[in-house]
Amino acid sequence: MRKTYRLGVLIAAGVMVISPASAAAAPQIACPAEIASVEIAVTAPPSWKAHVQYPLQLASAGISVGPPEALAILRGESVNKKGQLPSTRYRFGDIEAEHGKWLNCGYGEDCAVLLSKRLDPSIRECTVRYLKQQTPGKQTIQIVCK
Numbered sequence: 001m002r003k004t005y006r007l008g009v010l011i012a013a014g015v016m017v018i019s020p021a022s023a024a025a026a027p028q029i030a031c032p033a034e035i036a037s038v039e040i041a042v043t044a045p046p047s048w049k050a051h052v053q054y055p056l057q058l059a060s061a062g063i064s065v066g067p068p069e070a071l072a073i074l075r076g077e078s079v080n081k082k083g084q085l086p087s088t089r090y091r092f093g094d095i096e097a098e099h100g101k102w103l104n105c106g107y108g109e110d111c112a113v114l115l116s117k118r119l120d121p122s123i124r125e126c127t128v129r130y131l132k133q134q135t136p137g138k139q140t141i142q143i144v145c146k
Contacts, residue, residue, distance in 0.1 A: 029126075029143045031061050031105030035113065056107035061128045061141045063090040066099035068116045073104070079127065087129040101126075103143065119145065 034055040042050035065072040076088035092101055101119040103126070119126070126145040133139060 029103055029117070029119070029145055031058050031103070031141055031143065032115065033058050033138065033140075035107050035115070040113070056113055057137055058105060058107060058139050058141060059109075059111050060106035060139070061143055062088070062104050062106075063119075063126055063128075064102045064104055064116070067102060067118075068104055068114045070099070072099070076128070085130050085132060087127055089125060089127045091125045092123065105141075 034057050036055050037052040040052045040056065042052060044050035063074045063076065064070065065074065074090050076090040079087045079089045100121065101123060103117045103119055105115045105117075107113040107115065123145045126143060129142040129144075131140040131142055
């Protein structure tokens, strides 16, 4: 009986330690760092052959209402603080469920290619933060939604 009690105390202590950390964590959504060259499909004109030499690197991230072809990109608000890297916060009011909130990840020069993902309807806001580049030409972006 004593062993059962100790096990119960250990389990309860574990729950107490794990629960606050997991409850406080905001969901993170990440853009893929790059689109591999083999994943990029180009339809060449007749008598031409297409070849994609290099992968496309992540360049930007933002939020839109509806899929990317709707071109309803939200502006967001700058939440830059002195000494911190650029951040933009997107707060969502009542967005029609049929259009939804979408994360758009831009790749390549001038973000010529977008990868987009519909976000969970329960998300109320997202913050997009550009982190310091560790490698030239490779952008790291942190996206936190709640």
